[in-house]
Amino acid sequence: MIGEILTLAVLRSGIRLATPIALAAIGGALCNRAGVLNFALEGMMLFGAFSAIVGAFWTGNTYLGVLIAAVSGGMIGLVFAFLYLRYRVDLIIMALAINLFIAEMTVYFLRTFFGAFGSWSDPSIRQLPDIAIPGLSRIPVVGTLLNGHNIIVYLSWAAALGAFIVLYRTKFGRHIRAVGENQSAAETVGISVPAVKVFVLVISGALAALGGAFLSVGHLTLFTRDMSNGRGWLGVTAALFGLNHPIFVLFAGLFFGTADAVAVRLQTVTTIPPSLVQFLPNIAAIVALVLVGLSGRLKRGTLRMRTRPPQPLAGAAVAQKEQ
């Protein structure tokens, strides 16, 4: 039975499905490392999906569409950073508002400019081609798994590696980690905390949007409302599950992607209804979170994720006293 489910095709599919989650997760991990909680990854991903397909349509070139998606995602990150740094907006509330805004206004624009109702496509848009890496095709099992994906998949692996190198081998990466662990230490030493935070927010926006582009032009060429469908949140979860380490986070994304692929496979192999089968990636996410929670109990956690629920405005000024 397991052999029927965990086929090579399913694993390959898992690698593909992992891509948007992993991209969001890498961005999320970078933000967490800098002490910034980015809960807008879902919205950034959706916006990327939207910009990619609209960009591909307008320029006639899918690759350009992907680039436009990344840039526009970065811009969302910039707006986020600006509001956060300049107006001290509550990160979580702002993220929820941005997610809502993007979800609604992407549909608004589709309706206004394309007359679409619910979903949109156009025959002129070409999906991203699969890339064959020379040499990989000759390696038996691993080659089939890793070869012939589209560029965004490979970019996600490059992003994980790049993030790892930056965080642990470069001066700037050290500064990012310093800001996240002890902001006042970084400030006193002359590190520009705002610059670091802007950087991680912009990069995570671009990465998450790239993940969204994968959804809309990577396989099918289609945009539907709420297309990201929780993958941004799975990215947030994967970042935690991967302990904010870019390489582990990539594998966490693979874990969720595989769960997704298995769910799809179960639909064809068994008679379990699709809605129940979709439980699988969600349960996987909860299990992952529980594991992180358990492990946090064992060792001193370096994962500080303190979120406070919204407070009434009038009481917020008290924070001053608590120095």
Next chain:
Amino acid sequence: MTPRRQRQLLDAALIPLLAILSGLVLASIFVLLAKNSPLVAYRELFRAGFGCTALARCGFLTTLERATPLIFTGLSAVVAFRSGMFSIGQEGQFVLGAMVAAWLGYAIPLPPVVHPALILVLAMAVGAAYAYVPAVLKVRLNVNEIITTIIFNSIAILFMTYLVNFPLRATRGSTAVTRPIDATAQLPEFLPGSHWGVGFVLAILAVVLVWIYLWRSVTGYEQRMAGQAPGFARYGGIRGGRAAIRGMLVSGALAGAAGAIEVLGVHHQVLQGFSVGLGFDGVLVAILGQVHPVGVLLVSVLFAGIRLGAQIGLQITTNIPRELGGGILALIILFVSARSLYTDLLAWVARVTGRQRAPGKEAA
């Protein structure tokens, strides 16, 4: 009431108003992009949402009816937030409460009044139970409740989709829907056809009860202290974890009730694609309403009116998609959370008009 307290309350009321204005102004840019007149758009929106031409065609009454579930989910968020839990699981609890009502509404025959009352109690129990797991995960393992409640929402919606499409499916038609509930289970309406009825009264009742719970009851005191100052609560002898979990149970019950009342009072059955955001809107209502029951009441009406106005006034009368309503609401939330924008502005106004804020023990 001291000047400081007066200023605090003024800020609490004034800033949301300014945020609403700012949201409307900024959204008008998108209206212009769609080559429409913002003034026309807003006029249609507010007329449809809050206007009343005849008792039979009263947008305002429909808004009140639409506000009912928002009041409940908003109260649910308020209770959760005030116990230190950033729970946005109202959507999932709502859906499960609705399923309880949709199923027991026809599955068990009971006399009127008893029938809906029992369903309501069970729906609240189910909602509370569903909130229990994320609460325990947070208290015991420090698992972030924002993420868990979002995932739990997905699971609940998937479960509802399954129920509506398979075991509880009533027709063979293209859209899955459950069997309509018996007349004995339905909540009466005040105005036939408007769906505005007992549900709204229950919502008002809930506002009062939640206020009493939070500020007059022992459990409410415990959970508020635990939410505001956990170290203090523990030091005083309050079991912080238990208080937080209790808060989540109450929160889940309120959201479950919301779903049940929506079925019992309005739809009488559940369609595929039910709810779509009423739970999450409750979170936004709580934020805008200053995390206070009375604020929730007022803001729910505002929210419902804007959404209704966008749906009927905009989309039908003009050709502006109703999603603009959601966009406006998102902008309002954004502006509310950028409160330093307004405090800076208000301070500048005070300076310019010569009313210097006297140096003293001052809340910025």
Next chain:
Amino acid sequence: MTSPIDGRGGMDHQGPPLAVEMSGITKYFPSSDVLANDHVDFAVAAGEVHALVGENGAGKTTLMNILFGLVAPDSGSIRVDGRPVRIHHPDDAIRLGIDMVHQHFKLVPSFTVAENILLGIEPTRAGFVRAADENARVRALADEFGLPVDPTARVGDLPVSLQQRVEILKALQRDARLLILDEPTAVLTPQESQELFGVIRALAARGRTVIFITHKLVEVIEVAHHVSVMRRGRMVGTKPVAETNVRELARMMVGREVLFRVNKPPARPGRPVLEVDRLTVTRQDGVQAVADLSLTVRAGEIVGVAGVSGNGQTELVDAVTGMRPADSGTIRLLGQPITHLPVWDRRASGMAHIPEDRLTVGLNLQTTLDENVVVSRYREPQFSRAGLLVREKIAALAEWVVSRFSVAAARPGEDIATLSGGNLQKVVLGRELSGEPTCIVANQPTRGLDVGSIEFVHQTLIDARDRGVAVLLVSVELDEILALADRILVLFRGRIVGELDAATATEEDVGILMAGGTLEAVS
């Protein structure tokens, strides 16, 4: 002078020591209505060790934060080596050669010693850092100044005194010619403090100016050349250390004769109230914070637990009051075991707790006085009935606290965030004493308070003692212990290493025990 912020880190860290002159510095904090610095003039000569003293809240840290660029003064000027300068940010200060070691270290726990010292000025090759290079530079720096450290050690694992050394090296790496040390001995044992004084003297000998902030006057006499005293935001005066003594400095600090021993009637201890037997408490990181500790507090006596901060005080108090579970051992209150009882039950049995953190533990600043005052008693039948709070009774309790303990500026219906530190502590005291406890556990009860409030707290504890309450006083301020306690226990590494009768104990004796020494060895 070459810029220190280019990761140069070469062998030559020379540069003449700095002289600094601050004139007319004024700083007002509107949010807490405090005039921290009131036209302060402060001058330090090149190459000297200068002590800046004053009690809590005198304005010393603010003045130094201004010099280091963390805080902008409302008015006043600064001259370095005679030249007027503007310091807007620590960057400016560092560029001038001024650096500061704060009370709360600015270190990144997961980074190594070398990574911390070179933070922000890492030498790079095309943006990449090389650990070998960094370690070598730091080793050379440590050798040059005779401050040995392991560059590869993880800072989070180091003991506090070594962490402080890393902070000092960090400043030296940036060619600091004037070092500001903020309460450096607060976290050190007496022996480690002596080591630090050696370092300070060596730095002065090597051409550095050192300013150190302290409220321990004995240290001033030992190490400084000059001392400046601040009181209530004003500079009271500057004196050469050779021409003054502790008594005079204390008088300048406080403005009147300070009695180092409070006049209190002798204790008349009765039966045992609090009995702790072989208590062991293990911290989350596996360290045994309290190891096999036993003590007894009798009715009508104050037992003072002295010790350097970090030797298990927090864990001891937490275990006794129920905030933390004990691993083994028993705790009894009036003969009844309470070892496994939750906080509420201990309080109900007659235990009161004055916590070391009044802002986030002792009180909830976001809510009203009523809700603060009733937190330990709300389940009593008079305060709650049928699940609802009885507001009149709670208000009456709050009124009693306000009048009996002279709490100023408390407004009903408003949150208590605006109250001063002293008034807040009075609220805590009032609440804790309102239940007529048999035992009070007081942990650093006068931290951060002005002299008037300190006296009030001390008197309150003595009055309670005279009424027959058993008081367990835990404090890192030796003066406080010597003033209040009838019996002194010394806590070192989680154990009681000595017991002294307060009437005959000397500060030296207690200090030796606090540092882990033994009294017999000194002959």
